[in-house]
Amino acid sequence: MGTLNPGNSWFARLRGLTLRLAAGAAIGGLFGAAAAQAAQPAAAAVSPSTGSAVTVSGRGEFAGMKFTVSQTKNLTNQAVQVSWTGGTPTTFAGSYFNTDFVQIMQCWGDDDGTVPGNPGPSRTQCEYGASPTTNRTSWPGNARDDTRVVTYSADPTNYGMDDTYGYSPVPGQLGEVPFKSVDGTLITGGTQNNALYNYNTTNEIDFGRTGADGTGSEFFEVQTSNEAPHLGCGAPVTKAGVTAPRACWLVIVPQGHLDVDGQPYADHTQVNAGSPVSSTNWKNRIAVKLGFNPIGINCALGSAERVTAGSELMSDAMSSWQAALCATGTVYGYTQLGEPDARARLIGDGKSGLTFTTRALGSDEGTTAPSDKTTYAPVAVSGVVIGFNIERNVRSSAPDSVKSLSGTKVESINLTPRLVAKLLTESYRNSPWGAVVTKFSGGVGKPTAAKGYEWALDNPAGLITDPEFLKHNPEFADLAVAENPSTDTDLIAAIGHSDSARQLWEWIKSDKDARKFLAGAPDEWGMQVNPYYSTNADINPIGTAFDPLRDDYPKSDPWCTIPSASGATEPQCMTDFHPYVDDMQSGALSTRRADTLWKSSWDALASPPAWKSTGPQLVGQRFMLTITDVASAARYGLQTAKLRNASGAFVAPTATTLTAAVATASSTSSGVRTVSPDTTKAKNAYPLTEVVYAAARPAKLAAAARKDYAKLLRYAVGAGQVTGPNPGELPPGYAPLSKTLRAQAGSAAAALADWKPPASPPSHSGTGSDSGGTGTTPPSATPAASPTPSASPTPSNSATFDGGTAILTTAAGTTPADPPSALRYAVPAGAGLGLLAALGAPFAGGARLRLRPVPLRLNLPGGRTVPVLPRLTLPAALRRLRLPARGGKDHTPRG
Incomplete structure (x- = not known):
């Protein structure tokens, strides 16, 4: 190297x-x-739907199978669970999927009329065939079962395996089923690398495994017209004078024992499975109609607009509430902004409207709370999670009982503060990729470290080989992982500053084992911290102690390398091995797609030449971890780790555990409750819980603006606390507010709406405008008596999420x-x-x-x-x- x-x-x-x-x-x-x-605003309110899960039966040789889709209405960009029963266990030919597996795709269009008992679309209108088989010899497909190719030979005399597309008009090429876009674009060849979708953007599931008990399950990413314009799902369509969001289809194609010519496989030692869009396989397709929330402008033009900004924890909630609030005649805009920056802006001018924060103004270093009154209304309870997408890649030495679980998803892991600190500080041997290499002499390999990286020689390669991790997660002793920086050494994190990052670091610093590790003391098994993250200045090569009381996720290690034989002219550095994402929702989506973002392939033909990502991880071998929020994990169907709290218990983020944590929070003089991981002694309290407050400075707002914001607050703590997947409801990933917090919000709403400037000398007076107002800051006024929120539906006692269970999600707004x-x-x-x-x-x-x-x-x-x-x-x-x-x-x- x-x-x-x-x-x-x-x-x-x-x-x-x-x-x-x-x-x-x-x-x-x-x-x-x-x-x-x-770019897309929140969607319009639509008729509520409940119980939209659908179960359908298979046909032909799969008549004994039943398939269930967890949600089919009010969809946005999210994950739905597709599960099945009554199947035959999947078989393999080597590492290739051979018989009895399930393939899933999303399609557009009206019923093609070919299957009266199960309406569905044409196979030419399905997003499928973009799997990364090119240059991926270990991919478990045979270049037909995961593509749109429907022949085995380019010889015209030997193509008779498909009744329509069994030949190619180009001599020497295989026949492919074309793809027709919603705008009429027709792609007839090279469909695997077409201009509309590719292996980084497709949502197709090529290989859904059926277990020994005949059951299986996959999380499927539903795409709207934002993510897949060529499908157009959710875009407005007018028929007979009625405009409604375009419906689409989820199509399931089970693969069995018949070849693409309709005959039983002749040779079971090799893979003969053909494309799911071949005529033979398509005859057994099962289609389920999908209904979407509208995509597009949802409020009447000319409506008054009020600005809100701040915490990403409010993204899904605001997207849902915005739709329902259109009927009030006011548009509530929402800008996602890191809480520290949002607080600084509110302190600076006070005219920026309603700001979502988890801490009071003046809580950031170097800032001071303004002297005039600030109202704080609790509006949501959520938190930070470690979301994951891990499949069991079983070692050959594992017992048969474990081998039978190969390829299935891990449902739960336990993490301590020190384990998370090891990931964030890039302390595993494979994290600074290439800093430790094996050099051979006389046929014997010896690990060798680059100068300054001797500390990594005896550290575990990654999380899965860390004795501390195995102590709390013993099942991983029989599992393996691809050794590279994008699997068990990587914890995908968002760039920028946030209260969520601060909460996570405070949890780490509250643990004595994690503190000692950061200070340079090895753990019980000898693992050492990456010195660039040491809180001991004598160890840190920078000469300055790393400060763990922070609100970001730094990439402090300056390691760079040009891998030998790569042909590269530019080095790879730590942000290539462990890239940032824009925000926590983006991290959740990448983890659902198993897209590590690792720039591991040198593209000498690019202009300029650059390191690029090679695409998603292999099916059955996925290992992805990300820092995200509860709502984003719920939206994309991620499992969530159980974290050890101050009482020593490993706790998952559920409505119950979030609520238990809020009960431990102490209120400051401002009325803002902050959950402290260091003092959370309740055994069932989730340590990374956060309460989001809507903050405003009434003296800086015009009367009309104050009343509009009060209206938003009353809705948020009233009807907005009813948990559900429909626009206007509280999306999965939030715990409903307690009566105490709702009453506090009601008081804040009244104080905001009824605020009156106190008498003051004319020279100190000022008037505001509807857009925010101007003028000097008068002393705080005593608010009028404040009622509790007006009559509204009673919040649910529990949220519809449970640490990674299949999710019925919807957020009517913007999708990544x-x-x-x-x-x-x-x-x-x-x-x-x-x-x-x-x-x-x-x-x-x-x-x-x-x-x-x-x-x-x-x-x-x-x-x-x-x-x-x-x-x-x-x-x-x-x-x-x-x-x-x-x-x-x-x-x-x-x-």
């Missing part, structure tokens, strides 16, 4: 410049991508996507702006390497806005780089 030594000053100077440029461009690009993803609109230019524009900001950063004089606030925002349809370039701070390790000062002496930048 070639390495780049971070130790000398010339390299530090070069790296400082490079990182400023790269960070500016990359971060600008990331937030440009966020803008593009937020790359919509084909003008906003696709937000990414390059953001990158360019970030680059300009980086160029303007100081090179010397002790200035902090920070991208200063830029008031640049995009106004989106339906009341949403997104910051293109908010305040961003580089990781601590980069801020503390020793850069050559003028005059040739080294200095450490301040801050």
Whole structure:
């Protein structure tokens, strides 16, 4: 392995410049991508639906099977569970799926009339055939069962295996079933690498395994027209003068024992399964109709608009509530913004409307709460989770009882604060990929570490071989994982600053074992912390102690390498091995797709040449972990880890455990309750619980704005606390507010609506406008007597999620996507702006390497806005780089 030594000053100077440029461009690009993803507004309210799960029977040789889809109405971009019973156990030919497995896809269009007993679409209108078989010899497909190819030979005399598409018009090519897009685009060849969908974006499930008991289950990502414009699901369609969201289909094709010519397999030692869209296999397809929430502008044009901004924990809730609040005549826009930045903005001008936060104003270092009154209304209870997508890759030495579970999903794992600290500090041997290599001499291999990485030699390769992890998760002793930086050493995290990150770090720091580990003390089995994250300045190569009381997830280790024989001309660094995602919802979606984002393949033909991702992990061998929120984990059907709380119990995030944690929270003088992981002694309390408050400064708001925000608060703690999948309800992933918190919110709403400025000298008076108001800050006023929320439906006693159970989710609003609109230019524009900001950063004089606030925002349809370039701070390790000062002496930048 070639390495780049971070130790000398010339390299530090070069790296400082490079990182400023790269960070500016990359971060600008990331937030440009966020803008593009937020392009669609919340969907309109639709008729409520309950119990939308559907069970259908198979046909032909699969008549004894029953298939259940967990949710079929009010869908958005989310995961639904597809489960089945009565099947025959899957068989394999080597590592290839051979017989008796299930394939699932999403399709558009009307009933094609071919199966009167089970209406469904044409096979030409299904998103299928983009599996990453190219250059993936270990992929468990045979280049037909996971593609749209329906022949075995290009010879026209030997194509008679499909009654319609059994030949190719191009001599020498195999016959393929074409794909027809909703806009009429027809792709007739090269469908595996077509321009509309690919292995990174397709939602197809090529191989759903049936277990020894005849049952199986898969989580299927439903896509809207945002994620799959070629399907158009949920887009408005007008028929007979009525406009409604376009319905689509979920299609299941079971594979059995018949070849594509309709005859039994002649040779069971090799894979003969054909494409599910071949005529023979398609005859057994089962179609289930899918109903979507509308995609598009949902409130009447000309409606008044009120701005809200802040915590990502409110994303799904606000998306749902916005739709129901349209009927009030007011549009409530929502901008997702890191809580520290949202608080700073509210402190700065007070006119930014309603701000969602989990902490009081003035709680951030270097800030002070404003002197005028701030109202705080609790609106949601949620929390941070470690979501995962892990399948059992069984060792050959495992007992038969374990081998029978091969390929199935792991339902639960236990994590301690120290285990999570090991992941976040990149302390496993495989995390700085290439820092430890095996060199052979005389046929004997010996691990060798690059200079400065001797600490990694005796550390476990990853989580699955860590004795601490095995102590709490003994089943993993019989499981294996692909050894690379994107499996059990990676914990996908979001870029930027958030209260959720602070809550997680406080949980880590509250644990004495984790504190000792960060300080440099090995664990009981000898594992050491990556010194770049040590809280002991004497150990840390930077010369400064790592501070775990923070609100971000830094990539402090500067390791870079050019792998030998890669042909690369640029190094891979830690953000290539462990990339950031835009936000917690993006992390959940990547984990559902098993897309590690690891840039592991050098593309010399790209312009310019670059490291690129190779796509999703292999079926049956997935191992993905991410830091996300409860609602996003629920939305995408992720399992969630049980975390050890202060009482020593491992607790999953459920409505009960979130509520138990809130009960332990102490209220500050502001009335804001914060759950402290250090003092959470209730055995059943989930330690990463957070209460979200809507904060406002009434003196800075006009009367009309205050009344509109009070209306939102009353809805949020009234009808908005009824748990359910329908627009206007509380989505899965939230615990309903207690009576005490609802009463507090009702009082805050009344105080906001009824606030009156006290008498003051004329020179100190000011008037506000409906958009926020202006004027000086008067002393706080005594609010009027405050009733509890007005009569409204009673909140559910429990939420419809339970630590990763199959999810009935809906959030009527924006879904993470790359919509084909003008906003696709937000990414390059953001990158360019970030680059300009980086160029303007100081090179010397002790200035902090920070991208200063830029008031640049995009106004989106339906009341949403997104910051293109908010305040961003580089990781601590980069801020503390020793850069050559003028005059040739080294200095450490301040801050």
